[in-house]
Amino acid sequence: MGSVAQIPKTMKAGQYDPHQKKVVVNEVPVPVPGPNEFLVKIRSASLCHSDILAIQDAKETVTLGHEGAGHIVSFHPSAEGKGFKLGDAVGFLYIRGCCFTCAGCQVHNLHCETGKQLLQGFAADGFFAEYALVDYHNAVVLNESKWDMDAACAVFCAGITSFHSVDSCNLKPGDWFGVVGCGGLGQLAAQYARAMGLRVVGVDVADANLDETKKQGAEAVFNSRTDPEWADKIKKLTGGGVHAVAVYTNVLPAFLSATKCLRLGGTFMIVGVLSEPLPVTVMDLLLGNYVIKSESTSIPQRMGKAVAFTEEHGIMPVVTVRKGLEELPDMVEEMRQGKVTTRQGVAFK
Structure with missing residues (x-):
C-alpha cells in the first residue's frame, strides 16, 4: 500500500435507511478504534444474501456489509504489537466486541458470555464504507502478492x-x-x-x-x-x-x-x-x-487454515466489481430479484 495517507474526518458509507426503506450513500464520521481494534481503509467489500436479511430486519440506519478486505491505517494502543503493522493488507471476519476466549466464543463469537458482541453489517456498521473498525483477534495478514485485493473481500466470509x-x-x-x-x-x-x-x-x-x-x-x-x-x-x-x-x-x-x-x-x-x-x-x-x-465462518481460530489453503492453491472468488458505493442500491436490488450469477462487490481506490 505504501505510506499511510492522512485519515479524513468523514467518509462515504452505503447504508440501509429503514425510514426511507432504501439503500442510500451517506457522509458519516470516520470511526475511531476502541480497545483491541484497528481502523482499516477498505479496499473492497462484497454483497451476500445475508445482507438482504439485514435489510429486512433493520430498525436503525446501519452501514451494510460483512465481507471486506483492506489496509490498516491506525491502531488503538491495545491492538499494537499483536502481529499487525500500519499498511498491512488484512482480511477479517465481522464480529467486534466479544472476548474471543470464553466457552461461548469457542463455538461461535455470537455466543460470547460477555454479551457485548456486535455483528457488523447487521447490528453494527459494516464494510460498505471507506473505513471500518476491525478487532485484531478477528483478522489475518494477507500476502498481497498472492491476493487480488478487489476480490479478496469475498473470501471473508464466503x-x-x-x-x-x-x-x-x-x-x-x-x-x-x-x-x-x-x-x-x-x-x-x-x-x-x-x-x-x-x-x-x-x-x-x-x-x-x-x-x-x-x-x-x-x-x-x-x-x-x-x-x-x-x-x-x-x-x-x-x-x-x-x-x-x-x-x-x-x-x-x-x-x-x-x-x-x-x-x-x-x-x-x-x-x-x-x-x-x-x-x-x-x-x-x-x-x-x-x-x-x-458450517459457517465459525471462529477466528479456524480462519488460518482456510486462508493458508486459499493462498497455496490460488483460489479466488469470481467477483463482479463495481466502482463506487453509488452502485450499491442497484446491487441490492439485483440480488433481491435473483439476477446475479457471481459475487458482487465494490472496489475502493
Missing part, C-alpha cells in the same frame, strides 16, 4: 464458509462432492473441493449459475427444475451417489431434495440460511442413511 463446508465433510481425494445452490458460495465450494482432489457435481435451477460453476471446477451440472431425473443421473454418474452434499441456497425445496443424490451413509452439509424449519426423518438418522452437519 470463502472461509465454503472452505469449512468442504473440509468438514472429511472426504478423501476421488470422492464425490455435491453442490446444491450454485451461486457465489457454491461456486467457491466447487473450487475448494477440486483443490482437495474431490470430484464435483453442481445442482441449481439457473443455467447461468451452472455454467459458471462448471468453469470453476464442477465435473458435471444438473438443472433440477428442467431435469426431473437429475438425482438418478447423479447416482449413476457417481456409482451410487455423492459422498457428501452441501446446500448453499436458502430455499426449502433445495434442502428437501438434496439427499436424493446422496449415497448411503453420506454427509448432508447445511450452509444456506433457511428461514423456516427443516423437516428431518429421525429414522434416517437412526439407521445411518446420512449424517447432518453444518
Whole structure:
C-alpha cells in the first residue's frame, strides 16, 4: 500500500435507511478504534444474501456489509504489537466486541458470555464504507502478492464458509462432492473441493449459475427444475451417489431434495440460511442413511487454515466489481430479484 495517507474526518458509507426503506450513500464520521481494534481503509467489500436479511430486519440506519478486505491505517494502543503493522493488507471476519476466549466464543463469537458482541453489517456498521473498525483477534495478514485485493473481500466470509463446508465433510481425494445452490458460495465450494482432489457435481435451477460453476471446477451440472431425473443421473454418474452434499441456497425445496443424490451413509452439509424449519426423518438418522452437519465462518481460530489453503492453491472468488458505493442500491436490488450469477462487490481506490 505504501505510506499511510492522512485519515479524513468523514467518509462515504452505503447504508440501509429503514425510514426511507432504501439503500442510500451517506457522509458519516470516520470511526475511531476502541480497545483491541484497528481502523482499516477498505479496499473492497462484497454483497451476500445475508445482507438482504439485514435489510429486512433493520430498525436503525446501519452501514451494510460483512465481507471486506483492506489496509490498516491506525491502531488503538491495545491492538499494537499483536502481529499487525500500519499498511498491512488484512482480511477479517465481522464480529467486534466479544472476548474471543470464553466457552461461548469457542463455538461461535455470537455466543460470547460477555454479551457485548456486535455483528457488523447487521447490528453494527459494516464494510460498505471507506473505513471500518476491525478487532485484531478477528483478522489475518494477507500476502498481497498472492491476493487480488478487489476480490479478496469475498473470501471473508464466503470463502472461509465454503472452505469449512468442504473440509468438514472429511472426504478423501476421488470422492464425490455435491453442490446444491450454485451461486457465489457454491461456486467457491466447487473450487475448494477440486483443490482437495474431490470430484464435483453442481445442482441449481439457473443455467447461468451452472455454467459458471462448471468453469470453476464442477465435473458435471444438473438443472433440477428442467431435469426431473437429475438425482438418478447423479447416482449413476457417481456409482451410487455423492459422498457428501452441501446446500448453499436458502430455499426449502433445495434442502428437501438434496439427499436424493446422496449415497448411503453420506454427509448432508447445511450452509444456506433457511428461514423456516427443516423437516428431518429421525429414522434416517437412526439407521445411518446420512449424517447432518453444518458450517459457517465459525471462529477466528479456524480462519488460518482456510486462508493458508486459499493462498497455496490460488483460489479466488469470481467477483463482479463495481466502482463506487453509488452502485450499491442497484446491487441490492439485483440480488433481491435473483439476477446475479457471481459475487458482487465494490472496489475502493
